[in-house]
Amino acid sequence: MCGISGFVSPNNQLGIEDLHGFNLVQSHRGPDFSDFFYDNFAGLAHQRLKIIDLSSNANQPMLSHCRRFVMIYNGEVYNFKNILTDIKKEDPGFNPVSTSDTEIVLHAFVLWGKEFVNKLNGMFAIAIYDKETKELHLFRDRIGIKPVFWIKYDNCFAFSSELKALSKNKTIRQRLTVNNTAINEFLHLGYIPAPHTIYNEIKKLQPGFAGTYSNNEFTTYQWWNAKEKIESEIVKDEVQALDKLREIVESSVSQCLISDVPFGTFLSGGIDSSLVTAIAQKVSANPINTFSIAFSDSKYNEAKFAKKVAGFLNTNHHEFEVTQNQALEWIPDLMSIYDEPFADSSALPTLLVSKLARSKVTMTLSGDGGDELFMGYGAYTWAQKLNNPLMKIAKKPLSLLLKSGDSRKKRVSHLLDTPSDKVLKSHIFSQEQYFYSRKELKKLLNRNYYSEFEVEETFSNIARKLSTKEQQALFDLLYYLPDDLLVKVDRASMKFGLETRVPLLDYRLVEFALNLDENLKLKNNTSKYLLKKLLYEYVPEEFFQRPKWGFSIPLGSWMKEELFNFANDWLSEDMIKKHGIFEEEYVADLKNKFYKKNQDYLYNRLWQIIVVNMWMEKESK
Structure with missing residues (x-):
């Protein structure tokens, strides 16, 4: 695994100094070796973590044998030996100088072009620059195990493994604005789904997608689609x-x-x-x-x-x-x-x-x-229950009844309170009960920050009709898992x-x-x-033979004990006023319910407010 970054900048807005900066910011991803390629038109930077072939022959950026293509990549392609066998059938004269997967992956692109990606089994974010056509190609693995961020502005295009490599660059940073839609999505889901990021200008390349930057246009396309499978x-x-x-x-x-x-x-x-x-x-x-x-x-x-x-x-x-x-x-x-x-x-x-x-x-x-x-989640059982016709009729009165129960029942009442059958059929039940509904977001957020957003998934054009449980599992595969x-x-x-x-x-x-x-x-x-x-x-x-706990921590109890002062500072009236994202009265009411009325399930929602305020504070410095 490694850290990759680079750019196409024919007008030299970005240069060697920026490549060094990208590598420095991502040095933790690959502490074993650092290098870059630059030809006054494009640049590729790489931080290497040595896993397969520890020699310098496997260092990146790597030139193809024909010297036309330059590649950097993050991840591992596990079936590279099988791919080498296929390569030898078409190009018997190909003799690798390393034992790494990198060299095999690059030559596969040389032989088969963009279709090479269908042969790869692994986790990867790949960037290949064509020195002849001046095109840059990006590829992300099917499931989204390895990340890629990108930005296009003026006559420039840049990408990286981590958001910070781009957001800390002084040329790029001055162009960035906070994405209000992403804040709404985060408060609804607990994460920001691709292709969005916290900045309007920077995007995530989605899982199973690839893109080509050519003539100041970045064109993306989906090369693997779970629904089609x-x-x-x-x-x-x-x-x-x-x-x-x-x-x-x-x-x-x-x-x-x-x-x-x-x-x-x-x-x-x-x-x-x-x-x-x-x-x-x-x-x-x-x-x-x-x-x-x-x-x-x-x-x-x-x-x-x-x-x-x-x-x-x-x-x-x-x-x-x-x-x-x-x-x-x-x-x-x-x-x-x-x-x-x-x-x-x-x-x-x-x-x-x-x-x-x-x-x-x-x-x-x-x-x-x-x-x-x-x-494996209890949410799949809930998805089936909530799609029952009788449940749809009874959901409103049942929601009111459950609101007077314990924390678990209150969470379930939150699910039943959803305003739309479309959302109820296809939305992420596992998160909805813990975070903010759309109705709540309108009350929580200052009107300048509230934004409509779409996170429902459609299930049309699929070879068979999916049950509600299957829809929920597919939603999780497409969003919760990668993001x-x-x-x-x-x-x-x-x-x-x-x-x-x-x-x-x-x-x-x-x-x-x-x-x-x-x-x-x-x-x-x-x-x-x-x-x-x-x-x-x-x-x-x-x-x-025991209940499933998951890989979690007692955050709720910590917020009432060891983290009490920390949480209180980030949820204080002064902090809420300073950043102006949240409505003071609504936050105060949440705090009162959590700390004084023991509605313990609210800790996740308060934690989200803390996280947003922490991010805004860091961003303002």
């Missing part, structure tokens, strides 16, 4: 499905272990990380390294389960006990790590476990993706120069899951049914 027929046979699942997962994990540096796995003791760890250990000759976090608050402490799984698999297990103070120390850094408002509090333990892992290894495997592909979970993992791990691979997001597994009978995902109230069946082939079922 949904087929009319589904896999219903459990034995057949389990065999196929086993084949793909074992292949994916094995491919993800290709490395010339020490590696390990993140092990929470949950279903997904345990499955990845079990297979990684199965195909490894020696005990692999595993890493987990232990929380002082026992409710959030899954470390004992991780230790139990690690002991059964005989891994070399490393456990890091996190105190509240150690976690809290990272809160002021969140804005500089994530660059834009980001509300996922599990970013804190992810940062801490990444720091621990980096002290032992350079590459890790994560279990991300299992919940979205195999219906929240994968952002969290990328920024947290790359903060410490740690590569994190996600074998459960192999595109073969994604396409398989999209066409798997939902009853093999959520069966008799058992979530991730088929994935669990596979796991129990490696680890005893009794290890997992």
Whole structure:
């Protein structure tokens, strides 16, 4: 994994000094080697984290053998040896000078042009500059594991792995304005969905998209579309499905272990990380390294389960006990790590476990993706319930009734309060109950900051009719996964120069899951049914007879205790007035309900306000 950046600037608004600046800002992503290419028309900069072929032959920017193309890329293409075999069939004279995937990927582009990307299996953000035509090509992987940001202004185009590389550039910064729509989306979802960023002028290249900058135009197109991979027929046979699942997962994990540096796995003791760890250990000759976090608050402490799984698999297990103070120390850094408002509090333990892992290894495997592909969230059950015709009739009176209940019932009442059946059918139920509805945003935000936005997903032109649960899972795959979970993992791990691979997001597994009978995902109230069946082939079922906690922290209780003064400062009347985004009375009412009326579920909404104010404060300096 690495940090990439660059520009096309024929009028020399951007130059060598800017390439150095890009690299400096992203140096944490690739601490092993730094270099750039510049020809007075375009520039490419690269920070390298050495994983495959540690020699200088694999350094980037890399020139093609014909010397026409220059490439930089972030990520890994796991099937590069298979691609080399295909290359040799068409170009028998091609002899790589390195053993890296970079050289193979570049020559694949030379041979097959833009269509080469369909051959790649991995996580990647690729930039290729054609010195002859003066065109720049960008490619992002199917699921959005690796990030790409871009901006076009005047006669210039620039891109980078992280938003800060662009936003801190003095030439670019003077053109940036805050995106009010993005603030609304963040408060509604907890993250800012692609292609938007917190700035109007900077965009995210969407997952499965590519783009070409030529003659001062940047034209994007979708080269992989999850909806197009949904087929009319589904896999219903459990034995057949389990065999196929086993084949793909074992292949994916094995491919993800290709490395010339020490590696390990993140092990929470949950279903997904345990499955990845079990297979990684199965195909490894020696005990692999595993890493987990232990929380002082026992409710959030899954470390004992991780230790139990690690002991059964005989891994070399490393456990890091996190105190509240150690976690809290990272809160002021969140804005500089994530660059834009980001509300996922599990970013804190992810940062801490990444720091621990980096002290032992350079590459890790994560279990991300299992919940979205195999219906691991309780929200999928709610999605089905809320789409029931009787529920639609009863939702308004039921909402009023539940509002007088405990925190959990109040969250559910929030779901029932949604104004539109269109939203109820297709919206992200898992977030709606925690964050702000559209109706609430009109009350929360100063009218100068309120903005209409579209985050619903349409499900037309799909080969078969999707159930409500399937719609919800697809929404999460298209938005929540790339714009929240994968952002969290990328920024947290790359903060410490740690590569994190996600074998459960192999595109073969994604396409398989999209066409798997939902009853093999959520069966008799058992979530991730088929994935669990596979796991129990490696680890005893009794290890997992417990409620799902997720990788979270007791943020709500911290905000009433250790973080009380911190939260109070960022939610103060003075701070609300200073930035002018939120209505003072509405914020005061939320604080009163949370702190004095014990409506504990509101902590997420107050945290969002804190995050926005923290970001605005940093931005104003």
